[in-house]
Amino acid sequence: MRHRSLEICFTPAAFDAHADSEAVVVVIDVLRATSSICTAFANGVREIIPVATVEEAMEMKARGHLIAAERDGYVLDFADFGNSPFNFSVEKIKGKIVVYSTTNGTGIMKQASGNHDVVIGSYLNMTALCRWLEAQDRKVIIVCAGWKRRFSLEDAVCAGAMALSLLESGKFTTICDSVHAATDLWKAAREDLMGYIEKAAQRSRLRDKGLDDCIGYCHTFDVTDVIPVLRNERLVAL
């Protein structure tokens, strides 16, 4: 098998510079969208329909759908619940379809899905996802959801952990500077990951809102083997 190329895109703002329809796109939004999606599939959700705008989420609510939606960490008033992975419990979502809209993560999923196969990555499904990516004969672009089109430290560090695992498999090569930077950030962070993530702006934002009970959980490796994938604009388990 030939060596496949690996890239990281640190912000949706730069996605067009990386776009390549032959690649598999991995979307990472550690705090909290992709961690919550992995949790939902681990807990038996049937489908998740990501929508980019509040208006779309409201429209889906009017049609009777179960809605998970937040902006800037706050649950939208018409939604059934928000963006914490702890909301996506077996009791609430097993066997159901959930419509999902968040500040950053769902926007880039929609943006990338037009021309790419999109899968969902997080610490929670890291090893299962890496082994699956290694088994594909495809280029991989890891896209960090970031924060309002800016760079996010926690997403970059997670992307670095994933990139290092893929490179160490011997099946990928890279000439992408973001991969070198992200793997170096992961190496700086991994000895004390929770201490390192204290620096992240999103860590402070969630603490300020009392929403930081999930930070440790969202940085836990390999809670599940699920690989959520976008098919026809809906997330399903592979």
Add this chain to the structure above:
Amino acid sequence: MRHRSLEICFTPAAFDAHADSEAVVVVIDVLRATSSICTAFANGVREIIPVATVEEAMEMKARGHLIAAERDGYVLDFADFGNSPFNFSVEKIKGKIVVYSTTNGTGIMKQASGNHDVVIGSYLNMTALCRWLEAQDRKVIIVCAGWKRRFSLEDAVCAGAMALSLLESGKFTTICDSVHAATDLWKAAREDLMGYIEKAAQRSRLRDKGLDDCIGYCHTFDVTDVIPVLRNERLVAL
């Protein structure tokens, strides 16, 4: 004096997410545009007129201007010389006006100049620029020129060196994740800067074209005290 905020923008693609007309914008393009501009002013150039497009550069050539212009490292055929700092020698440019167009650096200068005061940064003028920024009562946004709207390692590392110097002055604070990432990359790189920069894609691109004689020079601290600044769409020494 109040603490001023410090941000880094890793790619021109994300500049709109950082833009703040109250801030001073520092443009960094280590290999090679901003290193060449600092060299030019150290060697007595009168003015540099950055232009974003090849067409504008051609038009200025037709009007009799001295032209420095490259794309992807190659000197454009109508230009008087290209983008190596060694082109901007006293003999060639002292007292003259030079029109300048490069792959990445001049585009972001033009983009930022609409609503911001723009200054030019590099290792070559690092200390002088940091001391000047510390003396202003202004927010600072360091913008990395990157490569075709992507993240560039050599610009991020230089931005990290500058950010660390500004933070250590005690006059700046930050809640910007890119600043934390860039300073950590600088800390990983600084013990063996030339070795670290071997990983950068632009390092390889310049080597492949035989244009890498300037790499060491472009990573030399404090060759000059000049602070090039954009005034009325022209770069002049402050």
